[in-house]
Amino acid sequence: MDLGLKGKNAAITGSSQGIGFAIAVALAKEGCNVALCARGRERLDRAVAEIGALGVEAHGIVADLSTEDGCRAFAEGAAEKLGGLDILVNNVGGMIPGTLDSLTPEQWSTVLNVNLMAAVYTTRYALPFLRKGRAPRILNVSGVTGKQLMPGALTTTIPNAGIIAFTKLMAGELGAAGITVNNICPGFTRTESWGPRAEAMAKVRGITPEQVRASIANQTLLGRWAEPEEIGNVAAFLVSERNSYMTGTTVEVCGGFTRYI
Ligand SMILES: NC(=O)c1ccc[n+]([C@@H]2O[C@H](COP(=O)([O-])OP(=O)(O)OC[C@H]3O[C@@H](n4cnc5c(N)ncnc54)[C@H](OP(=O)(O)O)[C@@H]3O)[C@@H](O)[C@H]2O)c1
Incomplete structure (x- = not known):
């Protein structure tokens, strides 16, 4: 199936390794140009070179997405380098282990900024470009802890549930503009x-x-x-032109971890 991604422009947050990188590779294999983002320059440069070798345009932008300024710099930089944006993948995130007693205000602030507010701010600053895009798509990346109780997963459950709610809200706001907003919910994935x-x-x-x-x-x-590419392959379909009547939906790619009916 031709996904209709050839020549499109995608910005993917948190993409020098792991799931973000796998999503970028899956898109590049379909001929989609990509802008990647991370804090560390070295690994980002390696990721950009690997994707560039697939024959698409690939750019790396160093930014700290735990800040509003960083999100703005990435969204605007990606649009400038690619010459517009059709697809935004809000993937950046991570886990800080801890309990209600042990987690410090600084740790809470980091985890909520990186896992939740980065998606909010990057979407905000990418939207003016997406509104002019071709079959525009936003895909958020949450995780199974936002869907099923996992005792101890405090710092991912809260932002993941927030991402699912944000997805629904934005799907409602952007449907009339023809922009779909969905959420991919990976299970346990063999990342670095x-x-x-x-x-x-x-x-x-x-x-x-x-x-x-x-x-x-x-x-x-x-x-x-899961292998990261198993998440990447589903993500590529979700942001494709072939996926045209799904919005506000959370798609679980978790090997059957969630057990509700
Ligand atoms: N792996 C899993 O089992 C799993 C399961 C469910 C959901 N998820 C979700 O999937 C997403 C990706 O997870 P992953 O396991 O692939 O992560 P990962 O291997 O830790 O990779 C994270 C990527 O984001 C970048 N990054 C981290 N903090 C950043 C910041 N403040 N600003 C800019 N870039 C930043 C990292 O590069 P730098 O460090 O150089 O910045 C790296 O490229 C996350 O949202 C995670 O919650 C993962």
Whole structure:
């Protein structure tokens, strides 16, 4: 199926590695030009080179999306470098382990800014360009903790639930302008950030990181973790011209982790 992404322009937040990078690769393989973003220049440059080798335009913009200024710089910089925007993927996010007692105000502020407000501000500053785009699409990336209770996942559950609500609200506001807004909800995905996270969880539980990974895999119906490209491939369809009558929807790509009917 031709997804109709050839020659389109996409901005993807938090994209020098992990799910954001996999989404950028999936789009580039369909001929879509991409603007990537991260705080660290070195890994970003490597990501841009890898995607550029696929034969599309690829740009890297260093910005800290935990600030409104950073979100604005990325949205406006991406539109300028690509010559317009058709697609925005709000992917940036991460987890800070902790409890209600242990988490500091600074940690709360970081996690809410990066996981939730980055999507709000980047959308705000990308919208003037998206309004002029071809079959414009916004795709937010949340996570299964926004859909199903996972005790202990305080710092992802709250922003993920907020992202799902933001998706619905924006779909309502932008439908008349022909802009669709959807949300992809990945399950446990084998990204770089899980290395230190699995080790930290193993220490708390007194087991090995391999046992942590196995216990997570066992909670899915498919009995395994997702590979980042499995999220990227679904994301590419969700932002494509072929996906024309879906908006305000959350799509779970979680190997059957969520169990409600
Ligand atoms: N992996 C999973 O199992 C999983 C499951 C459900 C949902 N998710 C969600 O999927 C998204 C991606 O997760 P991931 O595991 O792929 O993350 P990751 O491997 O930690 O990658 C995060 C990316 O975002 C960039 N980044 C982080 N903070 C940033 C900031 N303040 N400003 C700009 N860029 C920043 C990082 O580069 P720099 O560090 O250089 O800035 C990196 O490129 C997140 O929203 C996460 O909540 C992940």
